[in-house]
Amino acid sequence: MLSLEDLFVVALVWGIVIILAWFLSRYLLTVFTGAKSRLDRFFLPIENFIYFLAGVDSTEKMGWKEYFKALFYLNIAQAVLAFFILMFQQNLPLNPMHYPGMSWSLAFNTVLSFSSNTNLQHYNGETTLSYLSQMSAIQFLQFTSAATGLAAGVAVLRGFAGKAKTIGNFYFDYVRSLTRVLLPLTFVATIVLIALGVPQSLGGYSSIPTLQRDAYEILYKGPIASLVSIMQLGTNGGGYFGANSAYPLQNPTQISDFFEIGLMMFIPTSILFLFGRMVGDNREGRTLFLAAYVIYGIDLLLAFLPATQIGRGMEVRFGSTASVFWTVTTTAFTTGSVNASLSAFNPVVILTGFFGMLIQAAPGGKGVGAMYLLMYIIVTIFLVGLMAGRTPEYLGIKIEGRDVKLAVAAFLTHPIIILVPTVVAFVIGAEKTIGLTTNSIGFTKVFYEYTTAAANNGSDFLGASANTVFFNVTTGVVMWLGRFLPMLFMLAIADSVAIRKRTPSQGLKTGNLSFVIILVVSIFILTVLTFFPFLVLGPILQFLQGFKTGFGGVVLGL
């Protein structure tokens, strides 16, 4: 049950993040509308130099196909570069530990994972990756995939807002996401994290004799703080360490823990407000914000229902509150970093994690989450909007057959790429090859693996144990499909609505509380309709069985 202390901490973090996100959204508006700003004197020359070097015209208006091609080709190029760095790190500098290169399937999985902002890790970073790989493959892709997601999300919002009559220019959005948003924010966050105890060093890993006689520890000093800051801010989630943010050097204290939770929430939350600003009606942004946060809040309430005690798989310094808060947040924002082992949690917590990832918009990743919210809005408005006695419309845009087709295609992507490989894995018995049993726990783990891949989340049960060709390749493909197909469909809708005539809103009004409620109910219904039987076979069955046999280390107190 949610205790008063839990509530206080959650409310405190929410309050601070929401207020700061509100101000950030004001800044983001100038960044992405290209409005004049005092910062131009500093940033413009840098950006123009980048455009010059890349040979791009950042002012050219792009259609959805051009926008997507520019985005997709760039991601391919980045993935290829990172692939070679990971494969051949032993021949490259900054490898004081002399770690060998990755296998092709693991490198394939890793680059698809990081370039898609998923950050599913089938390896333990501290014992696998050289400094160069951590910096120029992992951290590099964390920046670029965050910038890609932010750009695509903003382009979709821009199209729906309609003021610009275009979805914009990819290079403009991408470069500005990096120079004006991600780099300055990670700069500050890195310094804060270092101050809180996260190392930032290239001094090599060393074995140190510890206090007790004949005992040693390996101190993994590395460029950790700079990686952790972008992994949280960019809702990437892939850690420097296999244990991710449970590892003390990545997340030393409660303060760093709440700070990192705040980092995950920061940009996705401000994007919701940004939409209202782009539309020119803050109520529309408020609708996205409320819908996302109501779902996120319901997930949190559910997750706090069973009394979780510090036990196996949980870090003492975070306790149960911060562990549950983090786990729900990391799935709701599709970040995927973890500060406790998922096996430590009651199946109810895992169920809320599933909700976060299956919905992807509560509030979802930066940019992309808002994009998914718009997808739900289109489906919802078309599903129920006819009952107003008018052609369903959103922001005065009449929803047409093509919009429904594309939104449904975006929605369909998810069940297909989650359910099909999950079932294939069990049909060919892939779960047995990594030592899973064929029961509700095993099913939950595999189902979670493909869900986290499709949702570009990255938290998982399996970790390095899933480093097999089958899981590396299938999850890799799922991650890219889950990343780029919905993006393509939503960009196509946004591009067409950008120039579509708009009725001065006389019909369905979306900037009010009743619409928020309808949207939230509809999102839950759509998700439950699509995944109910599978959730039943996974966490729900696990819960019902545990009800009889107990949950091991976890005490249930409904």
Added chain:
Amino acid sequence: MKGVKRISTAARLTLISVVICGLIFPLVMTGIGQVALPWQSNGSQVYFENRSIGSELISQNFSAPVFFHPRNNSASGVDPDITLSYATSQIPRIHNATGISESFLNATLQKYRQYTLFFFGTPYVNVLNVNLFLVASYPTIYSPYVQ
């Protein structure tokens, strides 16, 4: 032709991005960290008799009965902390092995007590800090056990 242009643009922008985000940024941050916050940047190492005995943040292998022991199964595997109740449960063993009074051990735990939610939540202690305090307080008892 357009495809070639797009590929060359992608390649160039990739190189620019990797230089900025994958090299300059982490290197600059490392420089700043090493200059401004060297202790944290290098892993918050604790010194005993002017020698680094590892990071305060990383759990150490305490197996001798005279020390407080960390937990072995937690998520990171190197959880430096234990709950106060688990620590308290170890007091009789340490008392038997060292003869240090239970009240002193209890007081030590209270001195290093922290809470998971700042002022409330579950109380816990950092194992290394507690053991260091014991070593410093009873150097003769502990000298056979330390490096």
Added chain:
Amino acid sequence: MEKSLQWPSIFLDSFKRLNPYVLKNNLVMFITEITFVIVLIMAIDPNLFPIVSMASERIFYSEVALILVITVWFSTLSDSIAEAQVRNTASSLRKMKEQMTAKRLLSSNRSNFEVIQSDQLKKGDLLLINHGEKVPIDSEVLEGIAMVDESLLTGESANVRKSVGSTLLGGSVVTTDTLVARVSVNPDETYVSKLISLVESSSRPKTPNEIALTILIAGFSAIFTIIIVTLLFLGVALNLGIDLAVVIALYVCLLPTTIGALLPAIGISGINRMSVKRIIAKSGKAIEASGDTDSLILDKTGTITRGMRKAVEFVPSGKHTEREVGEAALLSSWDDDTPEGKSIVELAYNLGFVPHAFSSIERSEFEEFSAATRRSSIKMSDSHEFQLPKSGRDILQRRRLRRKFVSGQQQQDLEIVKGAPDAIIDYVKIKPQDFDEKLQTISEDGATIMAVAETGDVIGFIKLRDEVKPGVKEKIKALREMDIEVVMVTGDQPITAGVISKDVGIEDYIAKARPETKYEFVKKEQKEGKIVSMIGDGTNDAPALSAADVGLAMASGTEPAKEAANMVDLESNPSKIIDVVMLGKQILMTRGTVTTFSIANDIAKYFVIVPIMFAALPELGALNLMHLTPHLAVISALIYNALIIPALIPLALRGNAFRPSSTMKLFLKNVTIYGLGGILLPFIAIKLIAILIVILRVAI
């Protein structure tokens, strides 16, 4: 008017529609029929489906198969009923179009004609129509004046006067005189033909919303197909003890069968309801657009008001008296044939303002009102005793007899002019001191003012007022409650327009409208993204009618107007545009409610079937909220799923009843009833069905 439906043929038709080749256009029902075939095969030989079926379950499989095929049949039945209704309407419309003989003129000589069948006529042919004969086809009067009975077409009982240039509707009856007319359409192009062909066409093009809805339904079907197929493989791979028939039952329950079954019927019945109202829509798209109307342009005259200004008061000017004005007005209007003229004579007579003796009307020269001069006048001389008739009606009677007059023989000594105030001043050239002030005061309440001048001296004014049609005010209120912006267009002065519009509750009006005003306004509104509906009848309206999203032309209007519009009202009742809007909304709403209801139902069906579908997982019994045994759960859910279709057929055919209120209010109300209700109802209904099955001891 409606014939009762022919049930035997409806049933026959609905069975014919079970043919998979016919059914393939309806995705959901096609899938359902395939599942029926699979379960039927299971019932015949369960061994064909190892692992997922049991030989002991054959009775159960037969029952599932039976319910599945009944589900499909309910769907085809709804189609058949809707189509039968449409055929009924079409046949009643076709009566107007039945074959008749026509007299085609072979030369300009009226006696030189041939008698042929009306379907042999061509556009441009000349017709001779004697009194008592039916007009064989839509045509335009070239010669003659006659009264025509259009009651069969429009329901209006009064005869209509038709003169040169008037439109004759095919099917109407000439009751007086003889007309020569030119055929204006080919027989297969008449509006009635168009309506009938539209109504009867089985391959109606889908409307934009139908297309989008079909896509949504296909999307949901795809999702549920993926779920079911993966679940089936998973069930086998993990050995969860599933039965194919139960999986199929879940599949069909989840498929949006309700909306899938009723969507075609909703569309057909919409067209039917339009036709019953005697409105020809050239496409379903136009009907749908009418529901989306943001801005509705109404002509003041004819739509809001009767279009007949009646004199209500005489106002003297200067030292003149009311009587003087009244008498002069009577004289000036004596031969004025317009409704205004008649009403002035009547008012003057009723007030007793009749001169004792004055020049004979026969000795007068009457100048008719014209748009150019904006006045009418009478010049009189001589002085014959004038016998006062007994009543106002008699005056009108006598006037008709005295239409002929001899002019220019006598010296004229009296001239009375009446007309638009500024036109009168222009004419008499002298403006009394209090003229402007007086005019201002008496026109404040929106009345139309005419000035009266006697031999160059303005003696006073006539106040005229138009009458608002009964019921218009309420309809406008309803429109405004539905967030529709209503704009009144009139050629009147702004003050007059303002008063009338305020009277009926319209906020926006366009006064002093010129012929092109409507077109410009339509374009302006559309540029703002609004959906504009309007009515029109004149050739002047044609550009606006064709630009508007919904253009409703009057059947009595000109050919170009009817060509330009996308709907034609056979009854020529302009205020029916309001009904069109309501009907458009109703169709959209009906589609929406059935869709939402259909999807909302799925939640309950999941909770009924999923807990019992994995025999190997008894723990799931905790989710069995309805406490149903496996067979009972499946059969009850399937029966509910099937029965909900006929239960909603009346709603699909009649449309959602709704009271005009704001879009958001309507929406929230429907969301509550069909969304929330759609989630809750099946829980209760399925349980009740299960209880009934147990009570009736049906073996399952």
